[in-house]
Amino acid sequence: MRILTQALSHILTIQNLVIKFSLRGRVLTAIRNISLDLYKGESLAIVGESGSGKSVLMKSIMGLLDKNGYIDQGQIMYNNWDLTQFNTERDWLAIRGKEVGMVTQDPMTSLNPLKTIGKQIEECVILHQSLKSKAAYIETLKLLKDVGIHDVEKRFRQYPHEFSGGMRQRIVIAIALACKPKILICDEPTTALDVTIQAQILQLLKHLQQKYELTTVYITHDLGVVAKVADRIAVMYAGDIIEIGETHEIFFNAKHPYTWALISSLPQLGSKGEQLYSIKGTPPNLFQDIKGDAFAPRNPYALKIDFVERPPFFQVSDTHYARTWLLDPLAPKVQPPEALQSFFEEGRRYAHGS
Missing domain, CATH: 3.40.50.300 (P-loop containing nucleotide triphosphate hydrolases)
Structure with a gap:
């Protein structure tokens, strides 16, 4: 897998994008303030x-x-065009x-x-x-x-x-x-x-x-x-990017509990005779304003602040970012589920050729 560096040029840049839909007099926010660079x-x-x-x-x-x-706000820049300003089929x-x-x-x-x-x-x-x-x-x-x-x-x-x-x-x-x-x-x-x-x-x-x-x-x-x-994976939840990094970083060093849950849901991680893992609960109602971390009600590792304030992106490496309060220096140290810890360790050994 090719390793990405900051030397690669952007081909498309999304900044603070908010997309809404009008449905029967109500407004649904489908994309909630997303920023993303495509190399x-x-x-x-x-x-x-x-x-x-x-x-x-x-x-x-x-x-x-x-x-x-x-598009309620934000920019989508491509070849010096802001695509959010396009209004006609032409x-x-x-x-x-x-x-x-x-x-x-x-x-x-x-x-x-x-x-x-x-x-x-x-x-x-x-x-x-x-x-x-x-x-x-x-x-x-x-x-x-x-x-x-x-x-x-x-x-x-x-x-x-x-x-x-x-x-x-x-x-x-x-x-x-x-x-x-x-x-x-x-x-x-x-x-x-x-x-x-x-x-x-x-x-x-x-x-x-x-x-x-x-x-x-x-x-x-x-x-x-x-x-x-x-080369890279962006993990989305409830209209927001909650973790992004190179493929090996997401698979073997994921930091957001939702990413842990997605990886745990892979059939390859199931044990014979045991029920496959599934994420409990349902996604939030996007017709309503979401306070804090949208995944908090389904997150067994949620902190009190997760229900109050949306977490910022915390930097894990030059290419890896996660939107979770668990990465705050003041947060308690939380380990991924035990099954994932062995999977992560095995993956890191494989990545280093040992």
Whole structure:
């Protein structure tokens, strides 16, 4: 796994972003004052439970928020553009596809059942690469090969229903690549696939990132999915980033109790004959103002201050930050659950090659 340094340049910067939705006369705050830097050429995974705001955060980068959603405050800076100031579809056409592309989680609904696979890719090639007829056809065949499709001339003429789920996901990836994006957002790209195909798709995305010099963002609820493909992991809870660090730091030196809970939920950490770990309670109601740490009511390690004041980010290392009062110098020393301590220790030994 590549180690990130401060020498890497920012490709996108989010500052103090707040996103709200109006629903039946009420206001839901989906993103609560998030700041995040995305580095050129990196692979970032955004992890959290359903409803934590992962997809909303990424949709805001492409201008794909639902009509009742709006950016209340903050900036999204890309190429000296503040994307929060974009108001029209014409504005977003300069970004969507050609600068920031997306691979969605359900390839069947992403593809037009009435058009051949080849024509759907070719349309994007013609629109975004300004190629015509024969050149567009050749480029389309190349893209099909790049995503692992065989017998490409035959496959060009086939329809989505003639492809398996894994092959359809490869086609969706090819369509995204046809736009020549700088940033590729992968929204739960393996959710609908079986475990074997999941591994193939993730390996393909890792290969394509290097070949096309992409900056990739994975959105997922499963830490295990991105363990081998992400350089950094940002953990989200209730519309907020509560921990961020390089992959090995999050897996083997996590500091926030919510991250501990997510790692404990991995099936690999379960014991035979024992019930798998699950996080007790439910996420907070985002229609209401949240005081303190949003995870506090579900957190067995919560301090009194967690229910009163939102914790700041405490620095663990140059690349690792966690939003938990447990890192305050005045806080009592709390150790992760016993099962995680042995997992962390084993991981650190492996990372150091001992």
